[in-house]
Amino acid sequence: MTHTFIPVLIMLIVALGVGVVILSLNRVVGRHQRNPSKAAPYESGVPLLDTNRKRVNVRFYQIAMLFILFDIEAAFLYPWAVIYRDASHGNAGMFLFGEMLVFILLLGVGYVYVWKKKAFDWK
Amino acid sequence: MEQLTASMPLIVFVMIGTVAVASSILVVAMRNPVHSALFLLLTFLCVAVLFVMQKAEFVGAVQVLVYAGGIMVLFLFVVMLINVRHLPDERVLSNFWKGGFLVGLAVFALFVTMVRPGVYHDENPNKSKLSTVRDRVAINSTKNPGRLGHKRITRHNVNSEAVANALYTDYLVPFEVASLFLLVAMIGAIVIGKRELSAVEEETAPDYMLARVETEREIKEAMSA
Numbered sequence: 230m231t232h233t234f235i236p237v238l239i240m241l242i243v244a245l246g247v248g249v250v251i252l253s254l255n256r257v258v259g260r261h262q263r264n265p266s267k268a269a270p271y272e273s274g275v276p277l278l279d280t281n282r283k284r285v286n287v288r289f290y291q292i293a294m295l296f297i298l299f300d301i302e303a304a305f306l307y308p309w310a311v312i313y314r315d316a317s318h319g320n321a322g323m324f325l326f327g328e329m330l331v332f333i334l335l336l337g338v339g340y341v342y343v344w345k346k347k348a349f350d351w352k
Numbered sequence: 353m354e355q356l357t358a359s360m361p362l363i364v365f366v367m368i369g370t371v372a373v374a375s376s377i378l379v380v381a382m383r384n385p386v387h388s389a390l391f392l393l394l395t396f397l398c399v400a401v402l403f404v405m406q407k408a409e410f411v412g413a414v415q416v417l418v419y420a421g422g423i424m425v426l427f428l429f430v431v432m433l434i435n436v437r438h439l440p441d442e443r444v445l446s447n448f449w450k451g452g453f454l455v456g457l458a459v460f461a462l463f464v465t466m467v468r469p470g471v472y473h474d475e476n477p478n479k480s481k482l483s484t485v486r487d488r489v490a491i492n493s494t495k496n497p498g499r500l501g502h503k504r505i506t507r508h509n510v511n512s513e514a515v516a517n518a519l520y521t522d523y524l525v526p527f528e529v530a531s532l533f534l535l536v537a538m539i540g541a542i543v544i545g546k547r548e549l550s551a552v553e554e555e556t557a558p559d560y561m562l563a564r565v566e567t568e569r570e571i572k573e574a575m576s577a
Binding site: 234285287297298303307308312325328329331332336339342343346348 | 429432
């Protein structure tokens with residue numbers, strides 16, 4: 230069982246290796262002249278006008294929360310999609326279809342509510 | 353080589369478990385909240401690996417999808433929203449460390465005494481239950497050619513399908529209730545982020561907030577004009 234995840238392990242090792250190689254190449258090959266003006270933050274060649282840590286609009290958070298809710302909805306859809314084709318004969322199939330329809334409809338109510346409240350409009 | 357393959361799960365468990373514990377300690381020890389969030393991400397990923405090692409691939413996938421993907425975004429947004437600065441470096445332990453230590457010890461004792469085989473799960477857990485699926489497949493009947501017969505087969509290593517079979521039959525009600533929870537959370541997200549201030553809030557809201565609402569209204573009017 231665990232052997233089927235060896236590709237994942239290899240991918241993780243390669244990802245780690247790429248990161249380590251890039252950083253160490255930078256250290257080995259690059260020149261280091263550290264001075265304060267080089268370390269100072271800038272934007273487009275202009276010194277910073279203001280602090281970089283500012284409060285962001287709460288709307289970002291709202292969008293992120295809605296994203297997670299629909300993300301969880303998608304997570305419930307995955308196992309359903311996995312068994313649906315094999316189980317979709319006769320009554321069992323209709324039952325599966327119906328229960329997912331109820332699930333989606335309940336969330337559809339939420340979707341319409343969010344839409345009507347204009348939470349998707351960025352104004 | 354044989355021995356190495358046999359002890360492979362143990363090696364991976366020790367490595368991943370060590371990383372998980374170390375990074376979860378670093379979550380609370382880091383002074384920069386963004387660093388804490390990144391170590392939390394590492395903890396989530398390690399826990400996902402542990403789930404996969406327990407043959408719970410579906411839970412592992414959801415762990416990555418929802419926690420590492422979604423919950424992490426929320427944590428980072430909180431860090432951005434509350435405008436947190438670097439905390440002073442000198443103190444690592446807060447004033448409440450004694451109480452926190454006691455609570456941690458109590459929770460640990462609770463886990464050790466309560467969560468053990470035989471209390472929350474079977475004494476001899478049926479490990480194949482959540483990784484095998486009994487299935488009926490159509491085959492050509494050997495007796496009457498041209499007609500379809502059925503054969504029962506057992507498929508292994510299909511955790512997602514086993515979870516799905518349980519979730520959409522035995523646990524149908526919790527599944528539908530979950531959608532209600534999601535609906536409630538959706539409405540809550542809208543209510544939290546609502547823009548219009550009520551009359552009471554107009555009186556109590558600080559001036560800068562009123563000024564901002566005013567500016568936004570002006571911008572909106574200018575845009576629509």
